[in-house]
Amino acid sequence: MSVDVFNNFYRGKRVLVTGHTGFKGSWLSIWLYELGAEVVGVSLDPITERDNYVLSGIGQKIKADIRADICDGESMKGIFQEYQPEIVFHLAAQPLVRLSYNIPVETYETNVMGTIHILEAIRATNSVKVGVMITTDKCYENKEQIWGYRENEPMGGYDPYSSSKGAAEIAIASWRRSFFHPKQYKKHGKSIASVRAGNVIGGGDWALDRIIPDCIKALESGKTVDIRSPRAIRPWQHVLEPLSGYMLLAQKMWDEPTQYCEGWNFGPRAESISTVWDVASRVVESFGCGELRDLSDPNALHEADLLMLDISKVKFQLGWEPRMNIDQTVRLTVDWYKRYQKEEMYKVCVEQIEKYIR
16 A cells, blocks of 8 residues: 555655654654655754664665754755755754753754754755744643634743744744745745644654653553643644645645745644543553553643644645544554564554555
């Protein structure tokens, strides 16, 4: 079965992915490679030996597997000049809320200045036609409201991570107006969009302070799963959901560059918006054993309790909507973690992509 739902669009295209050693970046690189794209990955080293990037071996398959820091602007321009990408997916980031309290300056350097260096590399490289800049649902000024945020609502963020992503969104919008304005498209030839996704889960994520890796680590060692924010409500989605949206958006931007160069939310259906405790319970059930323990601390570092995205715009303007409910999302995720120690994980990843698009 083919994993191509993009009508051969990516075959032979030169695609640069920043952050390809990360969780989302590795899955995107695998999918693009399977679609016949010439993938160039630019990233720091993977965090652990069990990351999806390492176990899938995608680094050995793609056209170029480069270690570089997105904060080094000259290095980025050099890589872009050498490989002449046509499409850029920018995922490289410091992605953790709690870590951002420990390294706020580095978080801003990576998430804001790193993004600006990528925009500047795009600006300096004639071959680039499309740039999809990945931020987060946490970029919005979160009022803990019960309805989802729309793309035109104010950027903000309480903690250094969330606010750095809000700042990155403001920078992306500024560069689009200043250097990539749709009205001047004939002059610059580039289409730039930003995309925001919810709480993304899936196989091969081992990051600290994330609910799925925390559950799996505890379950594998026979320990109780400690839940820090049991009542926090999040828009859970499998990693393949937003990636399919990013890739569809890039295709649309290529075909109609001045129509789609703006911000886009990719979130789950309303019924997949649930508490951390609920998702952890489903993981335990799917794994087949384990217990949960409520470890909420009233003096803990601030994290949003309620955050949702409105996805009306992608439904109506892109024709994209989520394919999986919360049960399917958790089952597919746990399936990866049950298999990674004994199977060839590249094949498992491709099998999961096939299952997702069926």
